[in-house]
Amino acid sequence: xTEPGRQAVVRVEHLSKHxxxxxxxxxxxxxxxxxxxxxQVVGLMGPSGSGKTTLLNCMACILEPSGGRLTLDxxxxxxxxxxxxxxxxxxxxxxxFIFQYPNLLPFLDATDNVAVVLHLAGLGAAAAHKHAVELLxxxxxxxxxxxxxxxxxxxxxQRVAIARALANRPRIILxxxxxxxxxxxxxxIVMDLLRRIAIDQSAAIIVVTHDExxxxxxxxxxxxxxxxxxxxxxxxxPAGVDH
Amino acid sequence: xxLAYRDIKHNLLRFVLTNFGLSLLLGIVIxxxxxxGGLIDDALRQARAANADLWVVEAGTNGPxxxxxxxxxxTRELVSRVYGVQRAGSVTYQSVQTELNxxxxxxxxxxxxxxxxxxxxxLSAGRDILRGHYEMIVDRSAGLELGQEVMLGxxxxxxxxxxxxxxxxxxSGDPVAYITLRDAQALQFELAPPASRRxxxxxxxxxxxxxxxxxxxxxxxxVPVAETAAALSRWKHLTALTQVQQETLLSKFVIEKARxxxxxxxxxxxxxxxxxxxxxxxxxxxDKVRSIATLKFVGAPDRTIIGLIVQQSLSLGITGYVAGxxxxxxxxxFFPRRLVFDPESVMAVFAITIVVCLAASTLGIRLALKxxxxxxxxxxx
Ligand SMILES: Nc1ncnc2c1ncn2[C@@H]1O[C@H](COP(=O)(O)OP(=O)(O)OP(=O)(O)O)[C@@H](O)[C@H]1O
Ligand SMILES: [Mg+2]
Numbered sequence: 001x002t003e004p005g006r007q008a009v010v011r012v013e014h015l016s017k018h019x020x021x022x023x024x025x026x027x028x029x030x031x032x033x034x035x036x037x038x039x040q041v042v043g044l045m046g047p048s049g050s051g052k053t054t055l056l057n058c059m060a061c062i063l064e065p066s067g068g069r070l071t072l073d074x075x076x077x078x079x080x081x082x083x084x085x086x087x088x089x090x091x092x093x094x095x096x097f098i099f100q101y102p103n104l105l106p107f108l109d110a111t112d113n114v115a116v117v118l119h120l121a122g123l124g125a126a127a128a129h130k131h132a133v134e135l136l137x138x139x140x141x142x143x144x145x146x147x148x149x150x151x152x153x154x155x156x157x158q159r160v161a162i163a164r165a166l167a168n169r170p171r172i173i174l175x176x177x178x179x180x181x182x183x184x185x186x187x188x189i190v191m192d193l194l195r196r197i198a199i200d201q202s203a204a205i206i207v208v209t210h211d212e213x214x215x216x217x218x219x220x221x222x223x224x225x226x227x228x229x230x231x232x233x234x235x236x237x238p239a240g241v242d243h
Numbered sequence: 244x245x246l247a248y249r250d251i252k253h254n255l256l257r258f259v260l261t262n263f264g265l266s267l268l269l270g271i272v273i274x275x276x277x278x279x280g281g282l283i284d285d286a287l288r289q290a291r292a293a294n295a296d297l298w299v300v301e302a303g304t305n306g307p308x309x310x311x312x313x314x315x316x317x318t319r320e321l322v323s324r325v326y327g328v329q330r331a332g333s334v335t336y337q338s339v340q341t342e343l344n345x346x347x348x349x350x351x352x353x354x355x356x357x358x359x360x361x362x363x364x365x366l367s368a369g370r371d372i373l374r375g376h377y378e379m380i381v382d383r384s385a386g387l388e389l390g391q392e393v394m395l396g397x398x399x400x401x402x403x404x405x406x407x408x409x410x411x412x413x414x415s416g417d418p419v420a421y422i423t424l425r426d427a428q429a430l431q432f433e434l435a436p437p438a439s440r441r442x443x444x445x446x447x448x449x450x451x452x453x454x455x456x457x458x459x460x461x462x463x464x465x466v467p468v469a470e471t472a473a474a475l476s477r478w479k480h481l482t483a484l485t486q487v488q489q490e491t492l493l494s495k496f497v498i499e500k501a502r503x504x505x506x507x508x509x510x511x512x513x514x515x516x517x518x519x520x521x522x523x524x525x526x527x528x529x530d531k532v533r534s535i536a537t538l539k540f541v542g543a544p545d546r547t548i549i550g551l552i553v554q555q556s557l558s559l560g561i562t563g564y565v566a567g568x569x570x571x572x573x574x575x576x577f578f579p580r581r582l583v584f585d586p587e588s589v590m591a592v593f594a595i596t597i598v599v600c601l602a603a604s605t606l607g608i609r610l611a612l613k614x615x616x617x618x619x620x621x622x623x624x
Contacts, residue, residue: 053620062540062617088616092542103537103619105246107253112244117541119244128244148253164541176620 007074008035009171009204010059015068017054028054030227032068036204038171041195041217044208046224052208053176055224059206060097060174061087073171092121096165096203098175102157104149104164110136110156111145114163121168135163139193155186162190166197173197173205184213191217246538246547247554250531258559261523265559266566268516273564273571273592275509277582282501284583286414286493290486293334293361296468298484299458299475305484307336307456309492314481316428316453319356321481325474327466332359333455335427338417341395343387349417350385352395354427354455361459363421369406376426380406382418395422396430414498416580428452513595521603524556528607535611536618545612552607560600564593 017029028051036042044052057063059070061077061084070078073094077084084090091097104113114132119125136142139159141152149157158178165173173194179187191207191214198205207218215221223230251258289308298307299314299322306312322331335354340347355361357372363380369389372378379402381387392401402422411419422430432452460483462471468485475483484492528535535548568589575582 057617057620060540062620088539088542088544090542091540097540099620103533103540105534105537107246107250107534108244112249116244116246116538120541120543120547125244 007037008071009038009073010034010036010206011069011071012055012059013069013071015055015058015065015070017051017058017063017066027227029058029065032229034222034229036206036220038202038204039198040219041191041198041205041207043215043218043221044206044224045210045221050224051227052224056174056176056206056208059172060095061091092117093168094170094172096168096170096173098158098162098165098173098178100177100180102149102152102154102161104152104157104160106149108149109145110141110147110149110152110160113149113160114167117164117167132163132167135167136160139163154181158182158186158190159193162193166201169201171201171203173203175205175207177208177210179209179211179214184211187211187214188217245554246551247558250534250551251555251558262559262563262566265516265520265523265563266570268512268519268567269564269592269596270567270570272509272512272516272595273567273584273589274578274582275505275512276588276592277571277575277578277584278580279502279505279509280583280585280588281581282414282498282505283494285412285416285581286498287490288410289413289419290489290493292364292411292419293459294364294461295360295459295486295489296462297328297460297472297475297486298489299331299460300456300482300484302478302480302482304482305492305496307334308489309497312456313454314456314458316455318455318481319359319458321478322458322460322475325471327462327468327471327474329461329463330360331458331460332356332361333424333458334361335424335431335456337427337431339395339430341393343393348385348393350381350395350420351413351417352427352430353419353421354424354431355421356424360461363406363408363411365408366406367409369404372405372421372423375423377402378405379403379420379422380408381420382408382411384412385418385420396433398433400426400430402426410581412581414493414501424455428454513599516596517599517603520556520560520600521606523559524552524600524604524607525610527555528552528610532610532614532618535614536616539614539616540619548611549608552604552611553601556600556604556607557597560596564596 012032012034015029015032019026019028032055044055046052054063058065064082065078067080069076077090105116108116111129111132114135115128118128118131123131133142133145136145139162141156141159144152144156152160158181179190182190194205194207195217197203299318300306300312301314304310304312316333319331319333322328333356337352338349339352340349342348366380367383369380372380377400379393381404387393387404389404389407391404393404395402413419462468472483472485475481538548
């Protein structure tokens with residue numbers, strides 16, 4: 001299934017993260033190693049407090065790791081310290097993030113919530129608007145393009161948020177429990193969508209989830225326990241998923 | 244895409260209400276500059292109304308407004324004979340309080356010699372004083388009408404209003420009234436009947452009352468005023484002040500306390516406005532913490548976020564200022580004192596508003612810059 005030539009878009013080597021010091025020290029991540037090639041959707045599972053969010057935030061350059069290396073889209077980003085000065089620009093260009101809650105800006109309508117990140121990346125107002133509408137159509141919420149976030153249903157808002165995460169065609173998409181507020185039918189639709197995006201945009205997608213119902217939608221599953229990645233025995237590559 | 248404008252539009256009602264409050268506050272600040280301008284203007288009018296070149300007052304005093312000045316009644320003849328003096332007139336000044344329709348009424352009485360310098364400049368209605376006694380010309384702000392009679396003095400003489408003027412008030416806002424010098428002297432120095440009887444019993448005399456407060460002199464255009472002033476000052480009991488000196492005395496020293504008080508009120512109001520603007524900006528930023536965290540998360544640079552706050556702060560200040568200015572001009576006719584606006588001070592208030600807004604937004608900016616992008620991850624708020 002992993003074609004030769006597909007390079008890892010996300011590479012994590014010996015990554016560790018601890019909070020606090022002394023007796024209050026919490027080792028949230030211990031010696032994490034993982035690689036996600038482009039076109040793949042991988043799951044990150046584990047009990048509460050096992051470090052899933054912490055790992056995702058480190059990969060999103062929101063949280064500074066305590067040690068190890070992080071390479072995103074072929075660029076070394078972290079090697080015991082940040083290697084990039086402008087992490088926000090890096091996020092804008094390379095990373096799309098889907099929150100557990102849609103986190104749309106309440107004062108912008110659906111279109112502008114997507115257009116704003118295009119605009120931040122330097123696209124002109126008209127082009128940003130046009131592209132945003134195209135994305136909403138692609139996610140099948142085009143009919144709600146003028147709605148304010150407060151008027152959107154949970155599923156619609158989540159798809160607008162996904163459109164925003166996709167807008168700058170990031171190579172890396174990180175999602176923290178994106179299906180938690182959705183019913184299982186909607187959750188499947190979103191997962192299929194992510195799969196399509198992974199292939200269309202040759203992106204690497206990492207999804208934190210508790211939802212056992214969508215396990216078959218992943219190319220690979222990583223399981224965390226007490227800050228360590230479990231060996232691959234428990235995770236399985238789904239056999240019958242057609243791309 | 245302007246985020247500041249979008250957020251304002253989204254919360255329009257709150258913005259409008261906040262703005263209304265702010266416009267009242269800024270309106271009061273603007274009004275205070277008008278009161279301040281009015282104070283100086285009234286003071287100067289008082290000096291200019293006399294249309295003098297030189298003021299001859301008691302030696303060593305800054306009379307007749309800044310300090311009391313008393314000189315003998317025959318000084319005017321002395322002054323008239325000095326080289327360069329074209330015309331001269333004696334004047335007295337006094338504040339009186341009388342009752343009209345049961346309400347207390349303050350007037351600033353100027354006694355003058357009809358036909359000589361020191362009288363009213365321009366009438367808006369009625370005629371000049373023609374009879375030697377009991378006629379008066381008064382500013383319209385006193386609320387008197389032509390033909391109306393007013394009781395003045397301890398002997399209850401009735402003065403009838405024969406002429407009206409406009410915008411002749413003192414620096415404390417009291418309307419000015421002109422009467423003849425003789426009437427004024429009588430009012431100023433005559434005692435009420437019981438006091439008078441007592442004075443006579445002690446052997447005092449009532450006939451030494453020919454005193455005045457100042458002589459107003461017009462100088463020939465062919466003679467330098469300074470030269471005439473120097474000549475006048477040779478009399479040991481007199482001091483001559485030029486019109487410029489008199490205006491400086493009035494606009495600087497006489498109203499010094501009132502000026503300082505208003506300046507202080509203005510400074511306090513500006514501080515209050517600054518605190519309120521800062522609080523508004525701060526709470527507006529607080530309400531947006533989650534949006535700011537999300538913006539940072541998706542990659543917005545600090546300049547976008549600072550721009551958002553500064554633009555909102557400025558639009559709050561600018562619209563508040565404009566609305567305040569409009570309110571002041573709408574309610575100007577109902578204000579008890581004259582409001583005089585000069586463009587410089589109106590612009591100065593605008594500049595101060597802008598500076599205050601920028602300063603106030605630093606509080607919001609500090610908060611916004613401290614927002615952790617990870618806050619966007621916390622449970623929906
Ligand atoms: N900012 C922090 N300061 C201190 N400890 C933290 C912080 N963030 C996380 N931790 C700790 O790190 C560990 C991993 O937390 P993390 O949020 O990554 O778990 P999780 O797997 O996402 O859990 P859940 O499924 O409940 O979301 C936990 O023990 C948590 O208490
Ligand atoms: Mg978590």
